[in-house]
Amino acid sequence: MIGVYAHHHGSGHLQRAFAVAAAMDDDVTILTSADVGAGGNPDPSRIHVLPLPLDHDGPGAVAGTVDPALEPTAGGRLHWAPLRQSGLRRRTALLTGWIDTHRPTVMWTDISVEVTLATRLTGTPVVSTVLPGRRDDAPHTLAHGVCSALVAGWPRSAGAPVPAGATEPVIPVGGVSRFAGRTPExxxxxxxxxxxxxxxxxxxxxxxxxxxxxxxxxxxxxxxxxxxxxxxxxxxxxxxxxxxxxxxxxxxxxxxxxxxxxxxxxxxxxxxxxxxxxxxxxxxxxxxxxxxxxxxxxxxxxxxxxxxxxxxxxxxxxxxxxxxxxxWEIDGAAERLAAVLETVAADSEVGAR
Missing domain, CATH: 3.40.50.2000 (Glycogen Phosphorylase B;)
Structure with missing residues (x-):
């Protein structure tokens, strides 16, 4: 079993998760707070979805508007972990409970510093997406450092930097698109x-x-x-x-x-x-x-x-x-990302023997 966390902002993370899951042979569970909707899952027999509660109380609940006494960034060490937030508590419990029950060989987080850290604290190998932009803040630096591999959804010609906190370069796989299997017309x-x-x-x-x-x-x-x-x-x-x-x-x-x-x-x-x-x-x-x-x-x-x-x-x-x-290296991008996950999973199983 392979686990995937898909962030709920916009629709791109969930679409990317389904595209990569469809390129894999293993059973995959996508954990997300996003609305999957009817017909969103390309293979329900093999790709499962575990709905997670939201970790906030509405669209206005962002770090800049939340009571500072709730310490949403834990003193700048995390991006979003407000104290006494019931949705955050339940989603973390569901995540770690699912990991304990299903023991995934690898977890791909696309993308959350907090989910990456929670997963790694269970002893599960993590692969995380590195999004574009400057991501050298303390939370990103910490999350990058605990991952077994880091992937990026841009072409190899756009570069393969070593992200802050990491020891190895990011692995560019190309643009992962839900339309990759179609021929342009x-x-x-x-x-x-x-x-x-x-x-x-x-x-x-x-x-x-x-x-x-x-x-x-x-x-x-x-x-x-x-x-x-x-x-x-x-x-x-x-x-x-x-x-x-x-x-x-x-x-x-x-x-x-x-x-x-x-x-x-x-x-x-x-x-x-x-x-x-x-x-x-x-x-x-x-x-x-x-x-x-x-x-x-x-x-x-x-x-x-x-x-x-x-x-x-x-x-x-x-x-x-x-x-x-x-x-933009669309063709084969989902398969290249899936191959990274499968390699990390295989390496972790060898190391556990």
Whole structure:
């Protein structure tokens, strides 16, 4: 049995967990506070889900708004462990109880310092995801140091640093996408009226009014909008990704991986995240020469220019992809991550004999 912890913020962690679990031969249990929903599990006979309670009392319960007397960061040593929080207590008990009952050969945490530490304190080998951005604070440094291996969801060409607290480099596996098994179908690109797809994910907040102005300025294009608070959602946006000449999207790891799987032409809009996560991902994307990156404070004129330049690049080769799928190493990424888990599991079993 292999255990996976998937964080509940946004949808990317859970999607990545299912993609990697599907690439494994062993039984897998995903432990998460996220809403899996109907049809989210690709193989219920082998991939199990253990729901965990939330470790907070609502959307407003973040470190900056919680009573300091509850010591949510344990004096800066952890990210989130408020005193006397019943959900935190129950989820930790469920986690360690599951480990005691099922004795997983390895646990992959994607991602939580506290779950990583709790797992390692049971004597279970841990592999953790290293997300982009600057992660040299005390909690990350501690968590990195107790892991048997560290993996990253970016291509090898983007680098393999030694994370703070670790003794070995991170292992880049490429972008893990739920769409990796599909072949891009960009035949409709470059045909007829230019088509722009604006994706607004579940992890952000509010509506950026600048894009309404961009849409008005680009009156010649067909503008399709998906997601966001109060917006239209589709369970499977694959067809829309393949049809669009340009896709405007935040720069979350799973978002970029899904765009790369569709070989899309991208305008990335990194959202503000802890540790500058999306800024780092967007920078890696831009450094590879794929996609335009615009800032959170860019003017409407700058945004319009970025979309038009990307449209010109996309439509200069009708029916072709951007090359991002190959550059972001989508094919085989889930299998490469699964192989890391299986190697750590095998090594731990040998060492226990």
């Amino acid at each position: 960009p035949a409709g690109r470059g045909q007829g009226r230019p088509r722009v797809l604006h994706l607004r994910g579940s992890g952000g907040s509010g509506r950026d009014q600048r894009w309404d102005a961009v849409r008005a300025e680009l009156g010649e294009v067909e503008w399709v909008e998906l997601g966001g608070p109060g917006g239209r959602w589709v369970a499977d946006p694959w067809t829309e990704l393949c049809r669009a000449d340009v896709v405007i999207s935040a720069a979350g790891q799973s978002s970029v991986a899904d765009l790369a799987a569709a070989d899309a032409h991208v305008v990335a809009v990194p959202e503000e995240r802890p540790f500058a996560e999306q800024d780092d991902t967007a920078g890696r994307l831009e450094a590879l020469g794929h996609g335009a990156v615009v800032g959170r404070d860019s003017s409407v004129e700058h945004l319009v220019s970025a979309v038009r330049r990307t449209l010109e690049r996309s439509r200069s080769t009708p029916g072709a992809g951007s090359g991002l799928r190959e550059a």
